[in-house]
Amino acid sequence: MNLTFLGTSAGSPTAERNVSSIVLDLRQERGKLWLFDCGETTQMQMQKAKFSLAKLEIIFLTHLHGDHVFGLPGVLTSRSLMQNQSALTLIAPKGIKQLVETVNEISYSWLTYPLNIIELEENGIVFEDNQFQVEAKLLQHRVPCFGYRIIEKDLPANLDIEKLRQDNIPMGSHCDDLKKGKTITLNDGRIIKGSDYLGNINNGRKLAILGDTIACEASIELAKDVDLLVHEATQEHALAEKAIERGHSTTVHAATIAKQANAKRLIMTHISPRYNLNDNDKLVNEAKNVFANTEIAIDFATFRV
Template identity: 35%
Template sequence: MSLCVTFLGTSGAVPTTQRNTSSVFVRREGDRFLFDCGEGTQRQMMRFGTGFAVSHIFVTHMHGDHTLGLPGLLQTMDFNEREAPLSIHVPSGKQNAVERLVGATGAKPSFPVRIHGVEGGEVALEAEAYEIRAFETEHDARSVGYALVENERKGRFNRERAEELGVPIGPKFQKLHAGEPVELEGGTVIEPDQVVGDPRPGRKIIYTGDTRPTDTTVDAADDADLLIHDATFASDNADRAGRTGHSTATDAAQIASRANAKRLALVHVSSRYAGHARPIEREAREVFDGKRAFVPDDGDEVDVPYPGD
């Protein structure tokens, strides 16, 4: 079951020739999501081949570098004769602002657009095998972050042990792995826990959007496979980061360490580091275990494997 992240925009509020404004594309098998949609996102989607077949867009807050791509993207979807509905999730109370933004050109999309307000602590999207949850962040505007959290997976089936116990190869294997006991010809009942291991964790991706370092992010990112965190400044601009509701690379690395995250992607990089983001990356790696911290370039893809696989 593939889970892949494409970084469409990794710049701070001001785009550069190397980095577009904020947007992250996530593909989980046939499901496709967009987290934030800064100006130029649709071109990035074309440039890096993600396609436009997203079903849900998750907006962290209403600043332009996270939202101004919405009108153009929806208009392009309309031109492409999209019929499937699109859901846009925004911090609670900002639904009208998104409606006005989407309708700024005076054209109404021909496909259904559903806008949902979400509070920190709420489930924005519940699917059969995963959830996307909102969590509180701390910015200079109403904001939330999002966590894609997969359900636990079934434990591994011990075929060798099942055969030792006399279970015939075939449908009884499937029943045991599905959690159902089976009866053998002699009347012996085999319970699933005799041949199936402990449940295995699913995967978890965290996207903070713009935020100061917060305990709620640590909680949301507990054991995350990939934490995508605001790292607008290096520590020599820590005061500015605090005043503007952002984090430094050190802040992000400390959050990742506290959360026991497996990897840390540093995004929303200020334009002052446009061509040389190494100070951001180097600073984070001093705190968070070497190469597990990185500054992605626009277009970079990260595959997220299952824990332990």
């Protein structure tokens, strides 16, 4: 799976950074895209990054501040013009239903596909199927704001083909049973246990995508042992007081959460418009003093998980 940042600016866009929006590209895993936050211009950014609106399966919003939601009406209504219609799920804090219905009513817009809206008011599992589980927890911001923990379920172990070959076990339909760990009898009478020929279980990947927040316990819980953590870092650490006052984090706060959670990798985003891309090294170095495996997102950067 890949994570592509479509917007990385806090509050308002700059000439270099658009506002918050991240695509979790699951086309390889399930043929779909998940979107996290939907700031203004998200649909144009998606086109530039070659992501089709038709492939969207779920939109998760962290909170309803404008820089995370003003792109939503355009994304929803333009999607109605696409050829391959499929249902879309929208998961966001309470209030999103009223926002979508009001915009559609006043602008005489309508959707041509089923939109399933799930409004969040408390912590819990917000999505689960045989492949993924997504958990949401309330963070600490000026308005209700959630972070998401995305868990890919472990994939079954593959058969150890080399070992089968060494033991002269022919390939064939019985391999499906061996893969399930069953015991089979070969034509030559040998009894073979599947469990003797299974490799290691493929561990599912884990990531956390957090919304705007000050450093808090819920962030550590969501990011526990993840392969990749996306955390906001609105300000440099010298402006910690200002950041906290507005419900935001600094570079050092983000790095501290990554360290406390034992995350493997940190990507910082939601960067104040006061900084330009030339400030990236300075911001990353502040965080690296606390958590070495830190990077800063720029628009259209893609990270492989």
